[in-house]
Amino acid sequence: MIPERTIGRLSLYRRILDQVLDQGRTYIFSHELAKLSGNKPAQVRRDLNVVKCPGCASKGYDVQEMIRCIDSTLDGPDKQRIALVGVGNLGRAVLHYFLGRRKKLEFAAAFDRDHDKVNRVIHGCRVYHIDELNDVIRKENIRLGVITVPVSEAGHIADLLVHGGVRGILNFTPAPLRIPPGVYVENIDITSAIEKVVYFTDLGNREKEKE
């Protein structure tokens, strides 16, 4: 099993390499990728060893080959089907961002209570009513869920997802989810992140005032 931080770095390398490829480059040295990603060259070389990516001392790494090695580690053999619950601003932002970006990742269904959104296709993804959640994720064989609903609904939605067979959740609400063992949860708390910036920046000011 590859550690979480390594997975995070591989995810970042891949996005940088996509850009490098768009710029028409076919080879890259580890020290260049290190600079672009904000890591040390030795770290980059260790990570590329993990995904068994062969390098060449004189030319560096073949960019396409490197992307393929990261793909096969991060994406797994099968296409991953994802459900998104809560088609507000944040939900739309997530759908829009991923539209057509990763071949192996597909937002296969979205859910909302708002009848103006239900039965529409938003950023390439069909929106169903939340009451249909259990049926749709079973029928569509969806194993991953993204929760972008208001915090008060998060617990209920997580229960529905897990009951329907979802085994991995990205939770954008600050609600701590009570989920059974065997379900992987990753949390992103945007409010808390902003409040950290406020606190630690303000602290800098206060310390300066003291000087």
Next chain:
Amino acid sequence: MIPERTIGRLSLYRRILDQVLDQGRTYIFSHELAKLSGNKPAQVRRDLNVVKCPGCASKGYDVQEMIRCIDSTLDGPDKQRIALVGVGNLGRAVLHYFLGRRKKLEFAAAFDRDHDKVNRVIHGCRVYHIDELNDVIRKENIRLGVITVPVSEAGHIADLLVHGGVRGILNFTPAPLRIPPGVYVENIDITSAIEKVVYFTDLGNREKEKE
């Protein structure tokens, strides 16, 4: 200086307490807040000690008093003015979420290149052209910035913000920002979070298949 994790928990407690207050409750015990926030009661009591919140053994903590104690720690004495750069889906989601939610936090200006957005007020925040960034953040005395632009622009935008006097940044792009010492940066990488969920969930499946 309070550690980052404590700040994160205090931010979460405050949002839970806002809800508790909305439900008409005036007192809460530490073990209740612990359950609602997914922490241990002893942890909650230590955190409340940090913000000097007095409790009562028989009635628990006064909810409004607790919010006031957290406010005075997290928010600092002055109103914090924030600039948001990149008014796409994610930028709108952030503006919308914070609209009127925190008295001491104000999104004072937003910036974009799109002329259809410039000079409009979106979710309570005026949108300026990116070329005006330096002038506006100086004039408005803005010290905090949120970056929700495409990754290729992030470095340039961070430079502009810092040059204009910003000292705290929340960066939603995967680009590692090269910023001078004294500027606090918090990163949220949504793609990497989703790819972690994909990897660790798929790994669960693979391990199950092996059994």
